[in-house]
Every structure is written in structure tokens, then in C-alpha cells.
Amino acid sequence: MEIFQIKGLSIRVHPTFLLVLLAYGILGLITQALLIFALVIGHELAHLLTAKAYGFKVVGLEIFPFGGAAYCDDLFEGRKIEESIMAVAGPLFNFLLLFAAQAIRWQGYWSGGSSEEFIRINFWLAAFNLLPLLPLDGGRIVRALFSDVFGFVRTTKVLARCGQAFGIILIILGLIFAGKGNSMEGIITLFLLAGFFLLSGNKEIASARITFLRQLTRKKEELLSKGFMKSKVLTAYTETPLIRIIEELTPDRYALIHLPGKEFQVERTLTETEVVEGMMRHGIHYPVGKL
Template sequence: MQLFKISGVSVRIHPTFLVVLVLYGVLGLLAQALLIFALVVGHELAHLLVAKAYGFKVEGLELFPFGGAAYCDGLFEGRKVEESLMALAGPAFNLVLLFGAQALRWNGLWWGELSEEFIRYNLWLAAFNLIPVLPLDGGRVIRALFVESFGYVRTTKFLAEAGRWLGVSFALYGIVLGVQGKFSEGPLSLLILGGFFWFAGSKEISSAHITFLRQLTRKKEELLKKGLMRSHWLTVQKDTPLVRIVEEFTPDRYAMVNLSNEKAGMEKILTETDIVEGMLREGIHYPVGKL
């Protein structure tokens, strides 16, 4: 459901967020839910401002409970500098608000329960989003830093799977707390977080290959446009399946593949384009030696 537009960016709210607002309202916590909602919007807009600064065309923003997802006409995922700075912009926004509010409290300009909750929620959002799993900002920073070593798809799947199991842990802990005592804000938040992690992590895993193929297409276009690009070498055996090679490709380097023979000598060289086109034509398990 679309809420509004900011500088041409469509801001939408996922139906699960409406469910959260209703549940918190039933528990008498609607004011706290609305405050978190406002802080999440600001957190996500900080990501979008950095994206715009890098020249990415931001198309929309979708808000989930305690998080969100940005949609850009351009691929920043896996780019070391761009994705890291975009990811860190959200927690930085919350930390700026936190220290600003604390400065007002120290100078006696703001006091009371609202100021305490404002500081607590900003600290929670900043620290929580730096947990190194996907879909959180900390996971995006880790992906950007390690994608060159382990490949985009493998890194994304590992971090997203870690995020899903973290969600399972949150949900189980919430159930235990709910069974032991009163069903209140704490257990409810843990259950919602568990569902959010599982849903968002599954989405990251399912879209990893699609996003990566888009990256490869853009990379070829960028190479043809600029006339040059940094490259890296991979040495493989003839029976290596094409999908295994593709998973080693990175978003910001063009791969050259050295096909070795039985004596570990170089038999022929294939380009990244040769590998991708062969995989699309012959299938993901086709051995590279038959290309």
C-alpha cells in the first residue's frame, strides 16, 4: 500500500506493518509503535539519500516491521564502497538522533519518558541493524567486504541463512517468554522479529541469482561503455560445472577463466561472457570443458 512520495520516491508499507500497529494498539502501545515507525522511515531515507548521492535512481521504499527495503534502478549490491556506505547511513542517522537527544537532556532542554524512549529506540535501531546478517545493514557491509573473496551468491546465501536462523531463535525465545508469563511487548516483538527475519532472509536467498545475473549484464555493458575494467583470474578443471564458476564472479571485476589440462597447464582461456552465455544455453551443470 503506497503511503506518500518524497522527491519522487514512492514509500509503501507492507501489510504486516499494519498488523503490528493493530497488535500494539490492543496492548496499549500504539504511541511506541508510531515512534518506531517514524524512526524506521528516517533510517531508510538515510539509505536512499546516500544512494542518490552515488547517482542511483531510487524508485521506491517498502517498510516492514523494524526494517525496510529500497528499490533502485541500478545495482549497488556487492560493491564494496557503495553498499558499505549506503548500509551504514541508516545506523548513523539513528546515532545522530541519539546523541542530539542526549545533548538536549544534558542541557535540561528535553526530559521525561518520551525523551528516554526516543534515545532507547534509536540506540536499539542502530545496534540491532549492525548485526552481521542479512537483511540487516551489518550483513550488507559484510557482504560488500567479502564478496570479492567468496562470490556474491555464496556470500548472500550464507548471510541470509544466518539471518533466518537468528529469526528462528528470536521467535522461539518469544514463545518461551510468552508461555512463562504475560504476553506483553517483549515476546510480541520477538515473534514479529522472527517472522521478519525469516521472510526477508528467504527473499534475499531467492533473489540472489536474479540480482547476480543482472549484475553480470550491467558489468558487460559497463565494460563496453568504458572500454576497460579491473579483472581477476580463475583456474578450473574441465569437469567443473558452469554454476560453480559463476558463483565465484564478483560485481566489480571481470573474470577471465583459465581452463587447465591434466598436467595442470593452460589449455584455453574463456571470458566471463563465454561462461554466462554457455550456462544460459546449456544449463547450470554443464561442464566447462565442453564449451
């Protein structure tokens, strides 16, 4: 849900974040809720400034319950260095605030419950976001590091499904804690986070397909501008469905697909462009050998 725009920058708040604020307000924790909101905004600004430092044009921010995401016109997903550093910038911001607050406490300038709460929230924002699950920052780091090996779409699917599985675990924990009479604050937070992971998993997978198509366009532009590009070779049986090959494609290498014959000698070689165009025409389950 878009809340407002600042100089063309779209600011969106995920519905689960609004539910967290509402729940905390009902429980009389509005000060804590506003502190979380402010720290999450700072967390996202760290992502934004890092993206701008790389020269990416940031078009929007989306705020999640305990983190968020920056969206760019330029393509950074799947790039090892750029996406990793952009992702780690948010948790690093919270760790820096944590250490700064702790240093002030040691000097005796800040004490009491407010300082402890500030440190606690920053710690959990940083630690939680480093979990290797999408759409968290940790998941984006893992995707950046491994999409070149396992393929961008496949890596995104695995990390998003793991995030959804984690959401189910949170639901189970919430039910267990509710049965034991634990605090409503923790129980509500678990359920809201579970909903966030379950809903965002499908969104991540859907956006991965769009990003993948953008990556193809970028690779064509890079090939035309440089005149060369790193490549990778895949070997597939003629009966292999196109989707299996698509999931193996990576952001930074152009793929050539060898089709061996009966004697396992290469009879044909297809480019990834031919495979993608074949998928568009015939569907994801079409055998590659029929192209």
C-alpha cells in the same frame, strides 16, 4: 505491499511491519508504534538521501519492522564504498538522534519517560540494523566488503541463510519467554521478527540472482566504455558444475576461467560471459568442461 507514491517514488510496507503496528496497537502501545514508524521513515530517508548524493536514481523504499531498504535503477549492490556508506547512513541517523536527545536531557530541557523511550528506540534501531545479517544494513555492509572476495551471489546466500537461522533462534527465544510468562510485547515482537527474517531470506537470494545479471550487463558496458577492466582468474576442473563458478563471480572484476588438462597445464580458457550463457542454455549443474 505498495502504499503510495511520491513523485514516482514507490513506498512499500513489508507485511510484518503492519503486523507489528497492529500488535502494538492491541497492547495499548499505539504511541510507541507510531514513534517507531516515524523513526524508521527517517532511517530510510537517510538511505535515500545518501543514494541521491551518489547520483543514484531511487525508485522505491520498502519499510521493514525495524529498518528498510532503498531500491535504485542504478546498480550499487556489491560496490564496496557506495553500498557500505548507503547502508550505514540509516543507523548513523538513529545514533545522531540518540546523542542529540541525550544532550537535550543533560541540559534539562527534556526529561521523563518519553525522552527515555525516544533514546531507547533509536539505540535499538541502530544496533539491530548493524547485525551482520541480510536484509539488515549490517548484512549489506558485510556483503559490500566481501563480495569481491567470495562472490556476490555466494555472499548474499550466506548472509541471508544466517538471517533465517537467526529467525529460528528468535522463535525459540519467543517460546522460552512465553513459557516463563514474560511480557506479551516482547514475545510478539520476537515472533514477528522471526517471520520477517525467514520470509526475507528467500527474497534476498532471489533478488541476488537478478542483481547478478544486471551486474553482468554493467560490466559489459564498463568494458566497452573504458576499453579495459580489472579481471580475476579462476581455475576449475572440467567436471565442476557451472553454478560453482557463477557463485565465485564478483561485481567489479571480469573473470577468466582456466580449464587445466591431465598435466595441470591450461588447455582452454573461458570468459564469464561464456559460462553464464552456458548456464542459461544447459542449466546450473552442467559441467564447465562441456561448454
